Amino acid sequence: MIMELDAKDRRILYELDKNARQPLSRIAKKVLLNRESVLYRIKKLFDKGIVRNYLTVINTSMLGFTHYKIYIKFQNINENQEKRFISDLTNNPHITWVASCDGSYSLIFAIKARTITELNDLLKVINNSYWKFIKEQHITTIINANHYYRDYLLNKSGTTERKINWGGNPKNIELDKINIEVLDQLSKNSRVTSVEIASKLGISADAVVNRIKKLQNEGIIQNYMLWPNVSLLEGFYYKVLVKTHSVNTDDEKRLKDYCRNNPNIVYALSCLGDWQFEMDLEVKNISEFREIIRDFSNKFNYILSDCTILSIYMEYKFRFFEKNILKT
Template identity: 30%
Template sequence: MIIMDRKNTLILKELDLDARQSNAQLARKVGLSKDAVKYRINKLEDKGIIQGYYSIIDYYKLGFNISKILIKFSNIGEKGEVAITNWLENEPTVLWVAQTEGYWDIIYTIQAKKMSELILFMETFKKQFPKTTSEIQLLLAQECTFLNEKHLYDKEDENKFEEIKIQSESIKIDARDEKIIKELEENSRAPLVAIADKLEITPEAVLQRIKKLKKTGIIKRFKSRINFEALGLEYNHIYLAIKDYSKLIEIEKYYKKMDYCTFIMKYQGNYHIHLEWVTKPGHLRKYLKELKEKFGDYIAEYHAINIFKEFKML
């Protein structure tokens, strides 16, 4: 665990709100010089607290569907797990991969424009790794809510969230916009000049395209990716199957306000919602007890999963 001072916490908070802010903009907001901000960010990166920078992209507006796949292994050993995670990391349609502790052993997120593409991917996976899984769960995401990294914030009224929802119509973009999105997925702080060089256009042209992508709602927000373990925190997914579906919105509204909930995704599938909690060590049990006391009558099943290693994060 790395001890954080107030200035570093403020820098992380500002990067959570908008990771494309310049060092000069950050300096004005946190009360430091531009060089001091640059030095601190470099240190936070070197110490592994900041693992990278990403963008919240509304894939639904680009015509994609998002699915979550949960896998339970069948005694394959570490070598087999490494082979699977390496394979998933190299698949371009996979957005996120994590190794987990709990009922499920690995979870990944995939994007696909057609159901046939998703089915083909899953069939390819099964053929590539036969006899390695005892259970696979497919969840079709219908809505995602990205919340603040609330552990960095002091006030509830600072809470900001971005929502993306499944929709029938999509927005067409050209190849250059697709490349810009790809660059900003991998590094939301990528300099305009660096992106412009790859696209062979001017930095001003890149800036105008980014502004347009934000205006249309395709790009929702630029964020930093934080290593929770380095801050002495635990990262958990709570998957819920709801027997009284009318209570789903009530559960969602309640956890949007909780200072340890940072993400919510709703599904069609055996689970109906998952909550992402960033908690202090030992607090998970308390929050699960609260969940059962408040909503236990409406929950058919739940699984609490600890995310202990992320392999791919877009």
């Protein structure tokens, strides 16, 4: 059920989605409230379950990792077995995101690995434990991903500043122990203060600030954003898996421009696998979703082979980095 939010709440959410680490005093000026009122409203948004957490978008491809999506169709699995499966996935530091869905698949998770061998070893552990519940399993490799600010919160469209990128060819930037800890703390909650991080690591707050700036300049930290409960915030969360053909560079640009200019599209991924493109949409109702998909199909019918629609009804984990992935 969608929670009723006034214009102030929606603007606060929008600002946190653009930059979750910006000071509350800055947000207060933008929404014409005092800092205490903004803090109170944010607390209510957490209490109502609209906001799950603050995320730090960490591009782990800069640390040598490639990202994959695993799509699973269940068979003969009961509720307790499914809960245990999901619990094992959420506790795995290599797994970034876990969600249940309706449609052609039952479960999706995102996983990162440094090599194909490491990916195979990670999946082997999962499959050996739960093979009898897996009817189908499809793997896609993420080439690059674009995150877009939730412009629908302000009924905006066509903005050019929405894009946050991650992915690409893996690099091997080395991190010292302190930077690893800084990333780990930020990945748990992107609004953790430099003072709080400093007290845990035994260094000065200024040193933390400087390290964060360096991680941003190196492209390891991309942005700070919200993780909302979409069913309470907007209503419905859909993922569209798009098979394409005969796509050239101009077509790719048009696809990404379309996603950037549509306020309800919040993610767009280029990938290798059974499909070549993914879009994530957050909409008020099925009619709004159909209208967007119809428009998308009309504009890109000349390169579309097929679209598979998944309805995401529950997310269990969303965290870009855990320090334990660097210990294996």
